[in-house]
Amino acid sequence: MNSKKSGYIQDVDRLIEETRVEQVLSHYNLPLPQSSTGEYRMQCVFNDSCADSQYGNLTVRLDDPANRIYCHTCEVRGNLLTLLHGLEHQRPPAGGRLRGVEFKDAVAKLREISGESIDPGTTQQRSPAAKPSLAPLPKEPGNTPLIRHEKEAARQLANLYEELVADVSEMSPEAAQYVRRRDWLTPELMKKWGVGWIPGNGRSLFRKSYLVYTHRDERNQVLSYSGRDLSFEEKWNKWLRDGRPEGKKPNKHRYVSGYRKGQELYGAQANRLEEEYVRESLERRGVVVVEGMNEVLRLETLGVAAVGIGSNKATDTQVQKLIRFAKHAGNNRILLLPDCDEEGEAGFKDLLWKLAEHGLSIRLGCSSKINEGRFAGRQPEDFDAEDIEVIDSNL
Structure with a gap:
């Protein structure tokens, strides 16, 4: 290995050691460890199926930069670069370890998060003026996928999207009219995105005057549902006629209580x-x-x-x-x-x-x-x- 490459690898190793886990988690808007030492448990970022195992939490060793992570279920292990690869791609490195483009991409992401740039052709560091790093956000509670929600009633709603009706002939008159006015809103598109009308049964979250949408996270896990008020236009026009009274502005969408929609982007899977x-x-x-x-x-x-x-x-x-x-x-x-x-x-x-x-x-x-x-x-x-x-x- 030539000296320039050796120097580059040495600087990467140093950057791995100096970058705190908290910086990485903040970058991805994930919960932070309560302590700066010991072990931290988080959801496995490499295999969705790990969540079904009682050992599915990914162990992050806060005091061991060289052997930072290990999943007891899928057995993926590695350093901070491996964790970054999983957070970016939701899968393990090809061949079990980072090489080639995967390695370079992970290093680039680490540089961005740390605010430091390493030139592969030199051992000197330079300021990343062209790509400013993101400032960490204050710690905020995130949205838990329904399948792993602490409440049993919420966990039972994880597959509610399977019951949504996409056939206008089976919807309420209001819902059918709303969908027919949007001829591009086909049954195939609605089923793909988890959109439809909920029949009046015990699992209903919304009254018959709502069209329901499924909300998923970047890993395609169901986080919540929302309802589009099918009477919104009528309520909105009345609000305008009444002089826009304060505190009575109608909402187009109704979200499930507790869902933090400001934490998510619709369609970001x-x-x-x-x-x-x-x-x-x-x-x-x-x-x-x-x-x-x-x-x-x-x-x-x-x-x-x-x-x-x-x-x-x-x-x-x-x-x-x-x-x-x-x-x-x-x-x-x-x-x-x-x-x-x-x-x-x-x-x-x-x-x-x-x-x-x-x-x-x-x-x-x-x-x-x-x-x-x-x-x-x-x-x-x-x-x-x-x-x-x-x-x-x-x-």
Whole structure:
């Protein structure tokens, strides 16, 4: 091994030793250890099936940088780079250990988290000015997948999506009318995303006036469900007629109590990267950001891969996730497609500013004034193929 490579490996080893586990967990918005010594247990990041075992927790040794992690179920072991690989890809290293591109990618991610850059051609360190690292977020409680929820009643809801009705002939009149108005909301698309109407039975979380959506985490685990109020437009117009009384603004979506939607992005499942249209969309547009669930679903039918923030305002956690996604899969690019009304644009202006501060390439794909007002008063849910062509032509 030549001296330059030896120096590089030595610096990588030093960086592994000096980077704290807390920095890595904060970067991925995961719970932090209560102590800085001893062992820390967390969900295995390499194999979903480990969660079904009583030994499924990944052991993280806080005092041993060389042998940092070990899973008693899938038997994956390694240092901080191995942990980073699992957090990024949700699978073990090919061949059992990091080599080649996998090793280099893990080192690059470690440099980003630590705020330090190592040049493979020299033993000197340099400041990563072109790619500023993300500041750690304050410790916040996350969302637990329903299958591992502490409450039995919640665990029993993990597979509720299997009972959602996607056939309009079996829905309530209100739900059927809502779906028929969106001819792109096909039974196949609804089943794929876990969308539908809940029959009136004992497992119902929502009354008949809601269309239900399944919410999953990056590992495709069910976190919760939400309901779209099928009477929202009527309630909204009444609220406007009444002079917008404070405290009575209707909500378009109802979320299950305890679900922290500001911790998640709708449509952020890592397995979406296996779909060809998603890879093509990322290559062409970067990460596309919209407000809600319907926008994500509609854009999929148009060949556009998007994630939703569930509101017109993004939380700090969502902003950092978007930055991470853009750097990992979007070639440092983000395309914003807000609802083109006063509230939608106001919220996304703030999001644009926050994202631009991190050196990303941010584009605004639609607004009430772009393209001579073509999109004024409209939402991405209403876009068609011609609208996407117009947006793409402006990139």
